Amino acid sequence: MADATVEQARRFHDGVHVLDGHFDLLMDVEIQRGYGRTKLIETEYLPRFQQGGVHSVVAAVFVEDAFVPEMALRKALNQVSALHAEAAESGDQFVIAKCVQDLLTARQAGKVSFILSLEGAEPLYNDLGLLRIFYELGVRMLGLTWSRRNYAGDGSFFAPVREGKKGGFIQFHLQ
Numbered sequence: 001m002a003d004a005t006v007e008q009a010r011r012f013h014d015g016v017h018v019l020d021g022h023f024d025l026l027m028d029v030e031i032q033r034g035y036g037r038t039k040l041i042e043t044e045y046l047p048r049f050q051q052g053g054v055h056s057v058v059a060a061v062f063v064e065d066a067f068v069p070e071m072a073l074r075k076a077l078n079q080v081s082a083l084h085a086e087a088a089e090s091g092d093q094f095v096i097a098k099c100v101q102d103l104l105t106a107r108q109a110g111k112v113s114f115i116l117s118l119e120g121a122e123p124l125y126n127d128l129g130l131l132r133i134f135y136e137l138g139v140r141m142l143g144l145t146w147s148r149r150n151y152a153g154d155g156s157f158f159a160p161v162r163e164g165k166k167g168g169f170i171q172f173h174l175q
Contacts, residue, residue, distance in 0.1 A: 017107060019056040020049075022117070026059050026079035033082050041083075048114060055107045056097065058141060060119040061081060065148070068122050073130070076123035080116060080137050087114075096138045117141035121152035125153040 025045065032040050049057065062077045063072045087096055095106045097113040106113035116139040124130045131142075145155035 001152055010065050013053050014034070017056065017103070018052075018054050018122075019058070019093065021058050022119075023057050024062055024119075025057065025114075026058050026083055027064075028060055029086060030075075030079045030082040033085065038087065039089050041086045042093050046093060048172070049112045054112060056103050056113045056115060058117050059114045061123070062119040062146070063122050066128050068148070068150075069125055072122040076118065076134075080134070080139065083114060084137070098138055098140060115140055117143065119143050119149060120146035120148070122146075122148075122150045124151065126151045143145065 001043060027084045029040050061076045063075045067075045083096060087094065092109075093113065094112045094114060095102055097103050097106065097115050103113050103115075116134075116137070118124075118134065118139055118141070121142060123134070123146050135139070143152075144152040
């Protein structure tokens with residue numbers, strides 16, 4: 001790439017807030033921490049985010065099919081807990097953003113910010129009261145469904161035969 005083009009791209013990049021809108025980071029972090037690893041985000045992920053000029057990352061909390069529904073809440077809480085533990089271990093290397101100001105402050109300080117997101121409402125099961133708990137823990141985004149039906153609505157289907165009934169949003173959201 002010509003030097004002028006690289007410089008133009010760099011100027012553009014420096015003038016915008018670069019946000020990775022969805023990254024399945026926390027499942028890996030939770031698994032690796034189970035093997036005794038620590039500071040995983042600081043050592044394995046932050047250098048790549050910084051090299052790529054990423055300012056913020058939406059860290060998705062995803063629960064695999066094998067854990068739904070019985071263990072969905074526990075797996076989600078484990079992933080959120082893993083991010084908080086990583087933040088505590090890494091000092092001020094990155095922040096868990098809870099508002100827009102946190103994103104801006106982190107960027108000004110040269111830190112990467114993480115925004116917690118639930119990828120599907122499975123961890124809530126049929127209890128909207130849990131939403132408050134996740135909010136207090138720093139979750140700021142929720143994708144109602146992923147690829148399966150839950151109490152919030154219908155997801156997409158990958159199986160050759162569609163099971164269940166069509167429903168769109170379910171009564172859960174009206175509570």
